[in-house]
Amino acid sequence: MPVGTLATVKGVPQDVLEELGAEIILSNTYHLYLRPGVEQVRKLGGLHSFMSWPQAILTDSGGFQVFSLNDLRKVTEEGVTFRSHLDGSAHFFSPESAMQAQIGLGADIVMAFDECTEYPADEARARASMELTLRWAERSKRYFEEHKQEVPWTNATLISSHARTGFLARSGEHGPPVGVETPPVGCNPAPIQAEATQALFGIVQGGMDPALRKESAERTVEIDFPGYAVGGLSVGEPRHVTREIVEATLEHLPADKPRYLMGVGTPEEIVEYANLGVDMMDCVLPTRAARHGLLFTSEGKISIKQAHYAGDSGPLDPNCGCRVCRRYSRAYLRHLYASNEVLAQVLNTIHNLSFYLDTMRAVRHSISLGK
Amino acid sequence: MPVGTLATVKGVPQDVLEELGAEIILSNTYHLYLRPGVEQVRKLGGLHSFMSWPQAILTDSGGFQVFSLNDLRKVTEEGVTFRSHLDGSAHFFSPESAMQAQIGLGADIVMAFDECTEYPADEARARASMELTLRWAERSKRYFEEHKQEVPWTNATLISSHARTGFLARSGEHGPPVGVETPPVGCNPAPIQAEATQALFGIVQGGMDPALRKESAERTVEIDFPGYAVGGLSVGEPRHVTREIVEATLEHLPADKPRYLMGVGTPEEIVEYANLGVDMMDCVLPTRAARHGLLFTSEGKISIKQAHYAGDSGPLDPNCGCRVCRRYSRAYLRHLYASNEVLAQVLNTIHNLSFYLDTMRAVRHSISLGK
Numbered sequence: 001m002p003v004g005t006l007a008t009v010k011g012v013p014q015d016v017l018e019e020l021g022a023e024i025i026l027s028n029t030y031h032l033y034l035r036p037g038v039e040q041v042r043k044l045g046g047l048h049s050f051m052s053w054p055q056a057i058l059t060d061s062g063g064f065q066v067f068s069l070n071d072l073r074k075v076t077e078e079g080v081t082f083r084s085h086l087d088g089s090a091h092f093f094s095p096e097s098a099m100q101a102q103i104g105l106g107a108d109i110v111m112a113f114d115e116c117t118e119y120p121a122d123e124a125r126a127r128a129s130m131e132l133t134l135r136w137a138e139r140s141k142r143y144f145e146e147h148k149q150e151v152p153w154t155n156a157t158l159i160s161s162h163a164r165t166g167f168l169a170r171s172g173e174h175g176p177p178v179g180v181e182t183p184p185v186g187c188n189p190a191p192i193q194a195e196a197t198q199a200l201f202g203i204v205q206g207g208m209d210p211a212l213r214k215e216s217a218e219r220t221v222e223i224d225f226p227g228y229a230v231g232g233l234s235v236g237e238p239r240h241v242t243r244e245i246v247e248a249t250l251e252h253l254p255a256d257k258p259r260y261l262m263g264v265g266t267p268e269e270i271v272e273y274a275n276l277g278v279d280m281m282d283c284v285l286p287t288r289a290a291r292h293g294l295l296f297t298s299e300g301k302i303s304i305k306q307a308h309y310a311g312d313s314g315p316l317d318p319n320c321g322c323r324v325c326r327r328y329s330r331a332y333l334r335h336l337y338a339s340n341e342v343l344a345q346v347l348n349t350i351h352n353l354s355f356y357l358d359t360m361r362a363v364r365h366s367i368s369l370g371k
Numbered sequence: 372m373p374v375g376t377l378a379t380v381k382g383v384p385q386d387v388l389e390e391l392g393a394e395i396i397l398s399n400t401y402h403l404y405l406r407p408g409v410e411q412v413r414k415l416g417g418l419h420s421f422m423s424w425p426q427a428i429l430t431d432s433g434g435f436q437v438f439s440l441n442d443l444r445k446v447t448e449e450g451v452t453f454r455s456h457l458d459g460s461a462h463f464f465s466p467e468s469a470m471q472a473q474i475g476l477g478a479d480i481v482m483a484f485d486e487c488t489e490y491p492a493d494e495a496r497a498r499a500s501m502e503l504t505l506r507w508a509e510r511s512k513r514y515f516e517e518h519k520q521e522v523p524w525t526n527a528t529l530i531s532s533h534a535r536t537g538f539l540a541r542s543g544e545h546g547p548p549v550g551v552e553t554p555p556v557g558c559n560p561a562p563i564q565a566e567a568t569q570a571l572f573g574i575v576q577g578g579m580d581p582a583l584r585k586e587s588a589e590r591t592v593e594i595d596f597p598g599y600a601v602g603g604l605s606v607g608e609p610r611h612v613t614r615e616i617v618e619a620t621l622e623h624l625p626a627d628k629p630r631y632l633m634g635v636g637t638p639e640e641i642v643e644y645a646n647l648g649v650d651m652m653d654c655v656l657p658t659r660a661a662r663h664g665l666l667f668t669s670e671g672k673i674s675i676k677q678a679h680y681a682g683d684s685g686p687l688d689p690n691c692g693c694r695v696c697r698r699y700s701r702a703y704l705r706h707l708y709a710s711n712e713v714l715a716q717v718l719n720t721i722h723n724l725s726f727y728l729d730t731m732r733a734v735r736h737s738i739s740l741g742k
Contacts, residue, residue: 044702
């Protein structure tokens with residue numbers, strides 16, 4: 001899932017995202033809550049309508065940003081008090097208010113409010129944090145079940161929007177996005193599923209302790225969600241630990257429901273995690289790296305700012321068919337980056353996203369071939 | 372002509388420019404001379420190849436930037452010594468070196484090196500400056516005639532590049548860009564015009580004195596160029612003076628050759644100047660204003676940053692068919708701008724260029740109807 005923090009994948013128009021084959025993007029509840037505000041988005045019909053993106057959207061719970069962007073946060077049983085990174089103003093997220101925000105934003109998939117356990121954490125701390133996340137998961141689900149009908153879109157608007165942009169035709173080819181309630185494959189807009197709402201996923205925590213991860217997974221599954229995320233990783237631990245914890249967690253999550261690994265990774269890592277059974281991943285790496293001139297290619301990583309590309313008339317990646325590699329030379333991309341031109345960010349991001357989405361298409365193809 | 376200072380119309384990919392119907396863009400010799408350097412562009416086949424833009428390009432002479440971006444410039448009969456706005460390094464432009472740079476960059480239309488007379492200037496100063504520009508025009512033409520075969524592209528590469536991107540097909544519909552030597556309309560790549568080179572335009576100066584303008588125009592026409600520009604306007608004078616000088620100048624320039632008014636204007640002004648007989652204009656206004664959230668619409672100018680647009684679900688311009696107005700709301704554009712998102716600049720620029728190019732299409736349509 002490309003990351004579109006503020007209801008925009010930085011620098012990339014929505015039609016280009018569609019052309020790249022992005023079927024779902026992630027937006028950040030914390031950022032949208034601060035700007036433009038949940039109520040504003042809700043009144044405009046939710047994120048799909050607000051950003052003109054009829055494909056699927058997932059919003060995170062806000063928990064990770066509250067923890068990673070706030071040194072002054074205060075956690076209680078009730079929730080988290082934090083300060084805006086924009087103006088220092090004080091705010092409070094509870095499982096209930098985080099769910100309320102995500103229902104108002106109206107993404108297709110929403111996440112239970114969790115505490116992202118810091119790294120390193122000792123056993124007692126990791127257990128206490130895990131227990132808190134479990135209690136918050138129950139509260140998240142309870143609030144969601146009681147309020148899920150308040151989502152700003154109705155089925156009618158959602159389906160007509162999908163039909164307008166050919167979403168249904170694409171669903172017919174590839175199947176609906178995991179965990180998203182869409183009309184039956186290949187059908188006409190009718191019959192409408194009158195009861196369709198958002199899908200709430202639970203999040204497994206438990207630090208770097210496989211036993212805690214097992215317990216967290218089992219007890220989260222007991223609460224019962226239509227999909228499960230593995231949280232609390234990529235927080236500074238060594239990569240081999242990430243892999244061990246992913247493996248230790250996945251085996252306790254049902255394989256017939258989406259398993260979502262949050263916040264990873266490099267192209268090599270997403271292949272590896274998919275191979276372990278992960279169905280969904282999100283990461284800022286392709287988009288953030290692009291803004292720093294770091295480009296992923298079939299021949300390895302390239303830092304386009306390097307002077308030796310200044311006279312290189314070849315394509316960025318000779319094996320890539322994206323609109324950037326089809327049209328522009330390394331020399332031109334290097335010039336744009338060195339001159340601090342906005343088009344550098346636009347083109348670099350398009351290419352990196354294309355590379356990531358191609359990687360996942362190759363993974364899906366291998367799966368369909370039984371490899 | 373949209374302005375693409377550093378071989379990029381800031382934030383807009385080349386295929387979007389093509390979709391907008393841009394048939395020619397302007398790039399700045401001064402900026403490209405400093406970054407990435409003329410030799411770099413020349414070795415890569417010239418600007419067309421470097422930026423992957425097979426449509427027409429015009430480069431200015433560098434004179435205007437030398438004057439407007441340099442407080443420490445020193446003008447002699449030979450040329451201008453100036454300092455880079457990037458690193459303060461010393462450089463020298465003469466008519467010969469400016470032509471050499473423009474031949475190396477390889478645009479379709481290049482401009483004689485001129486002195487842009489400051490405003491206000493007394494009669495003696497305006498005359499002296501005009502005389503200098505006339506001497507520089509002769510030197511520019513002499514150097515160009517002796518060196519025009521050094522252009523980095525050959526006809527073969529230009530035509531194959533045009534054919535590859537369908538440029539010939541478009542030429543067949545609309546006729547070739549003014550002043551640009553292209554293959555005969557509607558033909559196959561063969562027969563190739565073996566002698567095709569760039570087109571060098573002369574520039575009329577003369578301050579705000581109609582008599583000096585007349586003399587400058589007549590003596591520039593005597594030197595004989597395939598097109599003529601009116602320079603030294605939009606330098607701080609009142610708009611009614613601009614108009615008077617444009618009128619006073621145009622009547623002394625041949626109507627059967629392109630007449631190019633440099634550095635204007637608002638949408639209303641470009642219609643007005645076209646009505647006076649101007650064939651070509653360039654201006655940073657649509658692109659620069661877009662970056663400041665100022666958007667041109669059929670209902671007037673809009674400052675998208677204003678808070679009252681935050682909840683406005685309507686299109687930016689209900690009468691505009693551009694990809695921005697077709698897809699996004701004012702509320703979303705306002706959010707992008709207020710959040711300092713790069714997509715704001717991208718979308719705003721696309722819309723403003725669309726509005727300008729639509730304006731000129733309407734002008735051409737009126738002309739073809741004899742109105």
